[in-house]
Amino acid sequence: MTTQPETAADDVVAPPAMPNQSASGFGGKPTGFAATDVLAEGFGTPDTVERARSTPDDLQPHAELGLKDDEYERIRQILGRRPTAAELAMYSIMWSEHCSYKSSKVHLRQFGEKVPQNTRMLAGIGENAGVVQISDELAVTFKVESHNHPSFVEPYQGAATGVGGIVRDILAMGARPVAVMDPLRFGAADHPDTARVLPGVVAGISGYGNCLGLPNIGGEVVFDPCYQGNPLVNALSIGVLPVQRLQHKEAAGVGNVVVLLGARTGRDGIGGVSVLASATFDDAAGQRRPSVQVGDPFMEKLLIESCLELYDAGLVAGIQDLGGAGLTCALTETAAAAGTGMRVWLERVPLREPSMSPTEILASESQERMLLIVTPENLDAVLATAEKWGVWATAIGEVTPSEAGGQPGRLVITWNDHVVVDVPPGSLADDGPVYARPLREPGDLILLQADHAETLPRPSTPDELRETLLRMVGAPNLCDKSWVTEQYDRYVLGNTVLAQPEDAGVLRIDERTGLGVALSVDGNGRYARLDPYEGAKLALAEAYRNVVVTGAEPAAVTDCLNFGSPEDPAVMWQFSEAVRGLADGCQQLGIPVTGGNVSFYNQTGAAAIHPTPVVGVLGILEDVARRVPMGFPAPADADGDLLFLLGDTECELSGSEWAWVTHGHLGGRPPRVDLAKEQALGVLMARAARAGLAVAAHDLSDGGLAQALTESALRRGVGARVSLPESDDPTVPFVHLFSESAGRALVTVARGHEQAFVELAAECGVNCAQIGTTTGEPELEVRGQFTVSLEELRAAHTATLPGLFGGTAELANRHGAPEEAQRPESTTLAPETPALPDTEPSPGPSVTLELTDPARKGGEEPREGAADPSGS
Amino acid sequence: MTMRIGVVTFPGSLDDGDAARAVRLAGAEAVRLWHGDADLHGVDAVVLPGGFSYGDALRCGAIARFAPVMETVADAARGGLPVLGICNGFQILCEAHLLPGALTRNQHLHFRNRDQHLRIGSTSTAWTGQFTADQEILIPVKNGEGCFVADARTLDELAAEGRVVARYVRGNPNGSQRDIAAITNEAGNVVGIMPHPEHAVEALTGPSLDGLGFFASVLHTLAGAPASSR
Incomplete structure (x- = not known):
């Protein structure tokens, strides 16, 4: 059974003799690591299948690897013997929470059940990333993922490899990655550990993403003490592909060659998904640094270019990225997807450290690697392309037939002629345990919801209101984020039409037609803490609104569900409610969830983070020249442009930024969300953008109207004068400025277009009130209340992060x-x-x-x- | 005849596509050149684009200067071929000793991306003839190692000989000495600039159209130059 294919070990391609070899860290002779050296160095025979059969009673460290007793028993049943050390490691990885979704699977099914098939969807959940067709020729693929645990342990590399990982998911679909976004959540802004984590995370994203040549077009920076020991570092990437270039992960075609492309394999990241991402943090978290991968963005850039060249030449039969779970995941998933078997010679894997054991090679999460399935006749061309780009490419195995009787094939892995793995790949990739874990509403929720913020003392005089405004715009969650975003390249590739701090990132996809996309990613852990069902819908609604205010039509959703330990019934209840809310919301809006990621165990000891569903919405713009930006434009004349407030403002202060900043209060019910109204707003904005009726638009969310006015004015230094409804209640102006009611937007309309706009709003069923105008004065005036110069406003808005970091x-x-x-x-x-x-x-x-x-x-x-x- | 401007791709080049787009928008043909190919394919000028050639290993631009294409570029530059190095390209030109000084880590130690005002200091180079003296322009700056340094004598010489092509105004984004954003060689055909003119060539995606001036300038220079001087 060990016939070696012609693609033997010397089919190893070394990078060309370019000066980069020595300098980029992948120098060295590709054949210099011969496994015999390893044995010569004193390593004994590995644990083989044969040995496992003859020593059934050997004790194995399954618990240390994160496997429960009954899970271990099931493995023994599947194999009919005890697993080898390598097999045990593989099961522990593939059956980890991170890879198997064992606690979330039963809930995530709703995403498929609740949304009718969408004709735009070319690939959905279960693939590396969802693919959405945006024109006859073009499709985009996008996905958001978490890299939370590694980023706490080692902020720079954790965040950097988070970017690298999501980019490879996009690449594996056949797409050229064209942008990234990063929703980030940290502990209290002034906590000493935040000063360690945040700069490291931002530098990691900057260092990796910039060097990869991907514009960073948006994201979030949120502070809350609940994330102190568990920062959330989510990374989103989007890519573009010609429809016919869509790639698949199936290892189809018996006799095809399995090629490992990219960086050499080292000891970094071992245990990343099983030990790090699938357990609660404890005091020993700092000792887990070796479980964090180390990134090399230069290698990833070369990997991207070589993969794209291979796709275009039609040389790839199947492809899968290596990320969490490394070679184990790629081998088992590609084989399981095709139902074929696979034969792998592990000693051929190029190593950074020649002393690595077969188990370590299989478990390594070294970055910048892809697994390719290639027909034998294309192998030389594949190796030549890799050589052109200076990337290692090694034939490590071949696709073998399925078993007699149509049974799926087996994955057989040898290491220097020792059979160390012989398993049915589907048992690892698809047949992991599934748990319907107990759910229980958190015991404190009723009391929490009864503690409304609407009863807190509010500012009632003009001076108090002005002071509140200046305090709010400088609050860590509302302040200017340039300290972070200036570290990201937003220009590279030359297609960034809008980037942060705009509501959504807008990219031109087709230079000939102006076809483009808008993307926003949002979440609000406080809302979800108060009501996870509504909180998930609110996150969806906000991302949806951020996309529609640019004039784009929403098409698809990706999500990153960040929660505490699934073993806590209260957390599991929050999770099930959030998934239900998101699935219901997507169904109502008619946009499918195309993929995403679940991150559990964001918890230190008994303290879980707020449930934090982060939702990304992708919209399509037929012509990006028609996009509506956020900032007030310089007014054409002294009278200024007209400001309209769309939607209805209720007194909704619970869970608001104001309640948190000024009272340290979290309680009550989050704002009501009416997705039909969000949809109507979307229709209105798309039509207004196409008709050129809106010169600026900004969604209202955290911080309410006050924040929207501030950001719109400061964007280009254009002032405004607004009037708020009159009332006998002196706190009504405050409510209008700081309530966080959903379904609202601030739209700027040039004089002469107001009638058409108002009529269009009526037609779309959106309430619309003119609240003021932009002005030639560099100040923000709230009539009858206060005036604040943009200079003072900007100083308050921009000083916070530089002051902290x-x-x-x-x-x-x-x-x-x-x-x-x-x-x-x-x-x-x-x-x-x-x-x-x-x-x-x-x-x-x-x-x-x-x-x-x-x-x-x-x-x-x-x-x-x-x-x-x-x-x- | 349409001018042909080469844009070099090194492993790790990132703004090569943008530079090629800028060349096309200026009305020339963009010819993609490969780092491993010493042949310049008869181009009339060369752009060394931004990015992280060879992963910025060792030192920015230190390895790229030894690439086969750079030996030809350096020879041709000494013979008068117009060469524009942008960001990483500027770093490569300094490493190749086609321009004096060096680009070091930003003084504040962060990568910084912002829209940057510059004042044109010299309009007598191959790449800036279409600007007016002291013209203020706005183009993006984005770098982690863009702090220009040189010894005092070199800085004095650059100033005295009118070889400071552009200076940062309204804020120095990286701590560059004497606010230097761009310089040229003695002949004026080789220009290195830290900010990115290729990102300011379309109203839709850039902060201005000011970047086009660099590419329009070289086309004008080439149109007026006798063939022998190239």
Whole structure:
């Protein structure tokens, strides 16, 4: 049974003799790791199938690997013997919560059951990522995933490899990855550990994503003490493919060659999915650093280019990325999907560390690797392409027939002629345990929901209101996030039409037709804590709204469900409610969930995070030139443009940012969500965008109307004057400014178009009220209440994150001073180093006005910096 | 005749497609050049694009300068071929000693991406002839290692000889000495610039159209230059 295919061990391609070898860390001779060396180094015979048969009573560390007693018994039943050490490791990985979805499966089925088949869907749940057709020729694929646990243990590499992993999922579908987004959640902004985690996570995303050449077009940065020991680092990627380039993971075609492409395999990430991602954190979390993978974005860039070249040349019969669960997952899933068997010679896997055991090779989560299924006649061409890009490619096995009687084939893995694995691949990939875990509403929920924020003391005078506004726009969750987003490249690839801080990222997909997509990803753990069913719907509604305000038509959904331990019935109840809410919501909106990820065990000790469903919505724009941006444009004349508030404002303060910031309060019921109204808003915005009726639009969510006005005004430094409804109750203006009622948007309409817009809103059934105008003055005025200059507003909005995590000035003091002392030109350097526009008050109205140049539309307004003092 | 402008792709180049798009929008033909191919395929000018050639291993641009294509580019540049190095391309030109100085880690140690105002300092290079003296332009800057440094004598020389092509104004994004954003060689045919003109060539995707000026300038230069000087 061990006939070696012609593609023997010397079919190993070394990178070409380019100077990159030595420098990029993958130098060394590909044949220099011969496994005999390993044996010579004193490693004994591995645990073989033969040995397992003859020593049935050997004790095995299944519990340490995360397998329950009954799960271990089932493995013995499946195999008819005890598993070998390598097999045990493989089952522990594939049957982990992370890979098997054993606790979530019974709930996730709703996503398939509740949404009617959508003709746009080319691939859905179960594939590496969902694929949505957007024109006759083109499709996009997108997905969001978590990398929470690794990012807490080792923030830089955890976050970096989170980006790398999701990008490979997109690549595996046949798509060129074209953008990333990162919804991030951290503990309290001023907690010392947040100062460790956040800068590391942001630098990791920046370091990996930027080097990969993918624009980062949006995401979230949220702070809440519930994430202190369990930050959430979710990563979303989107890719584009010609419809006919769609790839599959099936290892079809008996006799086809199994090729491992990309980085060499090392000891990093062993136990990542089973030990790290599938258990609750305890005091030993810091010792798990070796379970975090280490990323090399340069290798991933080469991997992307070589895979795309292989797809275009039609050289790939099947492909699967290696991420969590590494080679184990890729081998078993590709074989199981095809029903074939597979024969793998493990000693051929190029190693970074020659002493690795077969178990370690199978369990390694080393990054930047793909598994290809290739016909024998195409093998040389595949190896040549890999060589062109300087990527390792190694034939490690072949596809074997299914068993007699049509039974699926077996996965047989040898290591230097020792059979270390002989299993039915489906038992690992598809037939893992499934649990209907007990559910119980959290005991404190009734009391929590009874504790409304609507009864908290509210500001009632103009001065209090003004002070509240300045405090709110500088709150960590509402403040300017440039400290984070300026570390991301948003321009690369040249198709970014809108990026953060816009409501949604908008990408041009087809340069000839202007066809594009809008993407937003949102979540609100506080809402979900108060009501996970409604909270999930609210997350969906917000992402949906963020997409529709750009004028795009929503088409598909991806989700990342971040929860505590599924072994806690209260957490499991939250999970089941959130999934039900999201599935119901998607059904009502008619947009399918195309894929996503579940992250359990976001919990330290008994303290779970807020249930945090994060939802990404993808919309389609027929012509991105028609997209509606967020910021007020410079008004055409002194009268300004007209501001309309769409939707209904109720007194909904429970779970709001205001209740949290000013009272430290979380209780009551989250805002009511009416998806029919969200849909009507979507129809209105799409039609208004097509007709060119809206010059700007911004959704209302956290922080309410006050936040929307602030962000819209500061975007391009254009002021506004608004009037709020009059009432005898002095707190009514406050409610209108800070209530977080769903289904609302602030739309700017140029004079002359107001009648058409109002009529269109009526036709679409959307309530619409003119609340004010933009102005030529650099200030925000709430009539009868207060006026605040944009300068003051910007200072309050932008100072927070640099104050917490270090602005350029602080760094200049810490790192720049000694350098300056050595440099004769330090005198010229010093004045401009404080490029610190982030924290310094802006220079004043004249500059602010200058920034409203209408020719600059399409990009961000430049921040006012210190005027050039030297001109040297 | 349509001018042909080469855009080099190194392993790890990222803005090569954008540079090619900018060349096309300026009205020239973009010719993709491969790092391992020493042949310039008869192009009239070369753009070294942004990115992380060879993963920025060792030092930004340090390995790329030894790529086969760079030996030809360096020879041709010394012979007068217009060459524009953007971001990583600027770093490569410095490593190749076609331009003086070096680009080091941003002083604040972060990668920074923002829309940046520049003031054009020299309009007598092959790549800036279409700008006016002291013109202020707005193009994106995005780098982690864009802090230009050189010894004082070099800085004085650059200033005295009018070889500072652009300076940062309204804020220095990376701590570059004397706010230097772009410089040229003595002949004015080789320009290195840290910000990205290729990202400011379309109203839809850029903060302005100011980046087109660099590409329009070289086409104008080439149209007016005698063939022998190329």
